[in-house]
Amino acid sequence: MAIKVAAIIGSVREGSMNLRLVEFMKERYADRLDIEAVTINNIPLFNPDIEENVPQEVVEFRNKVKSADAVLFAVPEYNYSIPGSLKNAIDWLSRGGFVLREKPAFIVGSSMGVLGSVRAQIHLREVLSNPSLSPMLLPGNEVYIGSVHEKMNENNEITDSGTLGFLDQVVDNFVAFYNKMA
Ligand code: FNR
Numbered sequence: 001m002a003i004k005v006a007a008i009i010g011s012v013r014e015g016s017m018n019l020r021l022v023e024f025m026k027e028r029y030a031d032r033l034d035i036e037a038v039t040i041n042n043i044p045l046f047n048p049d050i051e052e053n054v055p056q057e058v059v060e061f062r063n064k065v066k067s068a069d070a071v072l073f074a075v076p077e078y079n080y081s082i083p084g085s086l087k088n089a090i091d092w093l094s095r096g097g098f099v100l101r102e103k104p105a106f107i108v109g110s111s112m113g114v115l116g117s118v119r120a121q122i123h124l125r126e127v128l129s130n131p132s133l134s135p136m137l138l139p140g141n142e143v144y145i146g147s148v149h150e151k152m153n154e155n156n157e158i159t160d161s162g163t164l165g166f167l168d169q170v171v172d173n174f175v176a177f178y179n180k181m182a
Contacts, residue, residue, distance in 0.1 A: 002034040003178055006068035010075040010086040010109075010120075012041045017110050017148045018074040020156040025072075025108075029171050035072065038064050040089040051095060058092050066099040070178060071135055075109035077120035087127065094132040104181050105135035106174045108143040108167075116144030138177050141170045 007022045019037060026035040042057045044050075065071060075082055093100050107124060109117030121142065128135060143166070145151065151160035158164045 002032055004069045005033050005035045005072050006038045006065050007035050007072040007074055008038050010083055012085050018076050020152060021108060021110050022074045024156045024158060032175050040085055043089045046088050046091040054096060062096060062099050065093060071103050071105040073107045073124060075107060075117050075120050075124055077111050077117040080119040081123045082120045090127060098132055100133045100135045103135045104178045106138040110145035110148035112149050114146040116146030118144050136181060138174050141173050143170055
């Protein structure tokens with residue numbers, strides 16, 4: 001049976017390359033991964049004052065993560081870090097049940113620049129290492145897709161064979177990692 005994956009889209013932009021990448025992965029790896037793109041567009045700002053009465057959007061977001069077998073983070077880079085909207089969503093996941101703890105997870109990231117979100121992913125890994133978050137991140141596999149607009153066509157297909165082969169290998173590695181953890 002396919003692994004149910006909540007793919008958290010780190011960009012709120014309609015034409016997001018990271019969203020398009022996840023849509024591509026959903027199709028390409030459907031035999032092994034049942035990917036749902038989870039958007040964070042409507043998540044209110046985290047505020048401890050409203051934790052007793054958590055907004056419905058946050059309840060639904062947490063439930064999507066909780067009910068998934070695994071999590072995929074699709075990460076853009078803003079100013080050498082993750083977008084504030086993604087940090088905000090992750091802050092909500094650090095409270096109210098610790099839904100990320102020990103959840104198998106992996107990270108992909110793309111940008112139109114050459115480095116493909118490398119600095120953002122370094123920050124993301126640091127944030128996720130907090131004990132209140134602590135997913136089980138696939139070790140030794142880092143996906144940075146730079147110049148993504150030159151590697152994906154209008155049908156959201158990755159056309160660059162090197163990138164495609166690498167992504168296939170990372171997904172194979174994640175499935176093996178997941179099965180070992182299960
Ligand atoms: C960016 N972008 C960017 N890219 C990068 O490689 N390093 C960076 O520090 C930044 N900083 C940055 C700040 C702001 C405010 C914007 C709007 C953009 C480019 C960004 O990564 C690129 O537009 C991605 O395509 C965004 O991801 P989505 O929305 O396409 O998924």
